[in-house]
Amino acid sequence: MKGVISMSGKKMYSAELKLEIVQRYLKGNIGLKQLVEQYHISSKSCIQKWLALYREHGKVGLCTTHENMWRSMIMCFRG
Template sequence: MPKKMYSTELKLEIVQKYLQGSVGVKQLAEKYHIGSKADIQKWVAAYRENGISGLCTTHGTYTGDFKISVVEYMHNKGASIREAAAHFNIPSPQTVSKWERIYYEQGKEALCEERRGRANKMKIKKPRKPKKNEDLLAEVQRLRMENEYLKKLNALIQEREKLEKPTK
C-alpha cells in the first residue's frame, strides 16, 4: 500500500502545534489522522534542522559522494539514522539505513553503484557452435588419456598404501 502524502502546509501546522507544547504527538496523530506518530517526529526533527524546506517533499537521486558523506557524518558525529536524515533533508530514514548497511558490508565504493530498477536475472546464452569431427576426436583422445592417467595414479597410491601397512 503506498504511503499517504501530506501537504507542506499541513505538516507545518502540526509541527507548530507540537512545538507550542500544548499538544503531544499522539493527540496530533489522532486529530489529523496521521498514520504514524513517527511521521510527526520526523517532521519535527526536519523542521528543527532545516526549517520549512525540511518539510517539503523531495524525491531525487543522490550521488555516491553524498551517500558516503551522510554515513561518515553519522559515524563521526554519533548521529542516529533519523538525525542524519533530518540534517541532510532526506525524506526517508530507511534510505539512510540502507546506505549505512551497504557502506559497512560492501565498502564505500558500493554506494557509488546504481542500484535502482530490476536486477537482470536472465543470463544471455551464447549459441554453441557445432564441433567439427576432428575436434570431437581430439576431445575423446584427451579424455581417454586423462582417464588412463587417473587409473595409473590410483594404482600407484594403492600400491604405496599396501606397502606401508604393517603385516600381521
C-alpha cells in the same frame, strides 16, 4: 482531510499541513498521540521525522521529498 493525498495506499501530506502540525506540537499544549488522532496521521514517527526536519532545515525541510527534492522545494517557495 485537506492536505492529505493517498497514492498507492501511502498517504502524502502537504507542506502546509506538516507545518501546522509541527507548530502546534512546538507550542507545547498538545502531544504526538493527540496530533496523530486529530489529523489522521499514519504514526507518531511521521511527526517525529517532520520535527527533526523542521529543526534542521526550517520550513523548507517539510517541503522536500526523496523522490523529487528540487521540484518540491520550488513548489514550497511558490506557495
